[in-house]
Amino acid sequence: MEKTKPRWIAIIIALLVFTGAGLSRISFNVDILKLLPTHLPQVKGLSLFLKHFSQPKELIVTVEAPTSELAESTADALADAFSKHPDLVQRAVARAPWEKRPADLSELLAFLVLNQPPEKIRALVNSLSPEQADATLKSSVEKLGESISPQEVALLSYDPYNVAGALGDLGSFAGTAQQSEFSSADGTFRVLYVVSAHNFPNYKAAIAWVNQIKQIAHATVTDSAIHLGFTGEPAFVADISGSMEWDMTSSGFVTLLVIALIFYLCYRRARPLMELQAMLVLIFTLSLAAAGLFLSQLTVIGVGCAAIMIGLSVDYGYFVYQRSLHHRGTVGELQRQCVQNIAWTSGTTAAVFFALNFSSLPGLSQLGNLVGIGVVFGAIVMLTIYARLTMRFHRSQEGRPPSIIERLFVTPGFWRKGAILTAVIVFFLLGVLAVKGLPQPDFSARTLRPRKSEAYVALDRLYARLTDDRDMLSLVVAGKDEAEVLKRLRLAENSLSAAEARGEVKSFRTALPLWPAVGNQRANLPLLAPLAKEIPRLRERAVAAGFKDEAFVLDEAIFQQWAAWANVPTPLWPTNDTSRWIFRRVASHEGDQLLALGMVTPMPGHEDALTAAVQSEGTWLVSWNQLGRELRHVIPCEFGHVIMALSAIVILLLIIAFRSIRAVALFVLTTALVLACLAGAMSLLGMGWNFFNLAALLLLLGTGTDYSILLLLAMKRNGGDAPAAQRELGLVICLCAFSASAGFGTISWANHIGLASLGQTCALGLVLDALISLFLLPRVWAWIHPHARAVEEMPR
């Protein structure tokens, strides 16, 4: 005792440190792409897109009002209100930066012209020469008098030397000029971009910041006719992480409650129940701490594992408790009796789940690691601590009569009726499967999103009122430097032009006009920089041609910008706030990798061909819809391979455990029947296969099979006496199945659609597995083993 006490104290301290360190590192990753295979082109392209172009600090606030004037004034008022909180908001932008500071645009225009081919620049410089300047101005005045395009008139009014003319056809700009990222066409829908003053260290900080912004917004806008929406990266993190946290804690809590209820109904014992609950909390905490320490961030699948871990770990607790009821020996003897069964079941389960690391799906690997860790902790805790506690309890409670449910499970009539009912259910579900066929696959983006999310609602409104780009494809072009990206952009532009000519593309826009052409910059700067010295002459000629002084301001600023760049090393990028705003969704040039973005509107039905035609090294054509299509092709194969591999592992382990081909064949038959009935039930309920509930098959393979393994081991232990095995394990397996189903059932109501479908599928599958294993498997065993049937018919 003197020696063990310090040892226990040391163990407890170590566990506390381990738990504290692990739990403090828990964080969520709401990026659905983290669940998917990184080798898929769509995943790779979308990941790059999100890494470089998502705005993690930018909240999008939408304003919908009955009139455009009210929407505009509300947006301005909100921007002012946010700007009064510099501790929270770095900037709040309600209208294009150039509306306030049009002069800032001179830098962008100077940059765009600088990238043009040198022959165009030579022509431009020539048009500004003392001999040509008057003719250039005369041409501009004529165009101002004759152009029917207000855009051209507006531009030429402030660009008398037609410097922008070097950029080519102005008509192409007119279309995009109608679009706005700040206002709908009718002006009743406005958008503000609110950037946080700080980075978010974790999801809780994002939630707190979004809530503060919402409070300010609702305090500023009191008119009930005005509807506000909040979306963008921080809103999604707040919404999804918040719901993930809630799903995780609520499903874990409800599972514990259901387990408590089931246990109490069966055994009518309060103390072992409390102890079992304490063990489950301990296992859950330890597993979560291990996940925090050893895994990076928890994804949405990992969140679902909390309830599953509890549902699985309790199996070992039930088993230990059931065996302890009739055990009269020492704790060590009980542990030795239980270890074989628990080792085989937890071993196969953990092996199956850890083997998911061989999958190319990171989401599945995380699921496997989390459940594997939980199962190992569950087995250790139940064998080492709970066995000791149950024995102590039974010693003080000897002679207590069994409960009604315990007595029910030893009644032969219960097993007969159960077998008939199960057979009816099985035939019915197989009939449904024959008539309705297999469940339909659904790999659309729908299953990747939460059921309820304010951020998604606001985003949908944004799509409906501003620009709906969901049918568009994003062109992502990456490279190690500007020249490489430019080369790839030109290739992509050529491919897209060819596709447009073939009728596969409705329209497209690449970042090519905005991307720096380093060679052109080097060749053009020596021609353009000296123009700054000509400013007095050029201004004088413009005034003489009929322009006011103010008409020359833009051109003057452009000439000065070229002079300022004369001694700056190329490649040159525009750097002022207005330029950064424009480039933030088009080009990324900070860091090791450079990226350019474009948008392509495909003709319906040509998406796959177009994606294949444009895709090349460093170039992707991606969209969430396209990702769904790719997953539909890849995921079933991937899961097929993983399931085959895991089945092989399980069968190999069972051959070692059973040393009987018949037993293994029975196991395979049972599992196949369970899967067929599950497919029938899913078809009946109108459920489809998706990325998440395909993972349910793996869970079933790892957990549901425990029931048949336990039954087969018990029958082997009882010399082939199936009813004896049923009496021994019937109640335990029922408890396990109901508890695990409760665990999965609680995530059926999860906010995440995919996660909920995983819960529903698993709960259904486990119930079917338990029914078939408990009621039909022993019957088939007895039928193929005549000796066993004889044992059953013997009087008891």
Added chain:
Amino acid sequence: MRSLLPFLCLFCAWPALAAEPLDMTPVKKWLAKQEDLHSVQADFTQTRALRALRSPIATPGHMWFGMPDSLRWELGEPAKTIVIRKGDTYYLIQPARKRAERYKADSIAKKGGAMGFAMINFPIAKDFADFNRQFETLSVTVTDDHCHLEILPRDAQAKKMLQAIKFDFDTTTGHLLSFEMATRDGSSMRSDFTNVRMNQKIDRHVFDYDFTGYEVVDGKN
């Protein structure tokens, strides 16, 4: 690219408009007269007073309109810019560049691109109800047989750019005398019509154009 949007908004400023009860009778009569309209031909002088220029630019032009949807609008002598409408298609033609842009009438209307063509939309409304649906009336002033009408489109995009659209018409004959678009930066485009001939036969070939040798592209509206 969208990056050039700001250059196009240099004229923008914000309005402070007040509405007063107006006697719309002359407008109703004018629009009613247009219901009997089959064709119009006229010469005009377009005067552009731009904020960036020290003095206005005057350019002569001609127009032909045939019900329901045929139009030819020429600006300059010889014509530097020609707009032809046939059915639901507009052609913006630049003879000097041997280039034409093709636009669908409904897409122009939908995307606010009608701004450029607004000066030549004729008649401006089918009836008074249509007129009220499209425009907000700012003022109506009648002097003898001359009415001066100022309106503003209800379209939010157009409203941002425009301060007023002004018409002068003869209350007796219904002839349009002048048409002016005033933008919010203080610039204006005014067309003064002369030699107006209503409901006279127009050679249908006026609305045709020989595009041989032209580059005809779909306008990006």
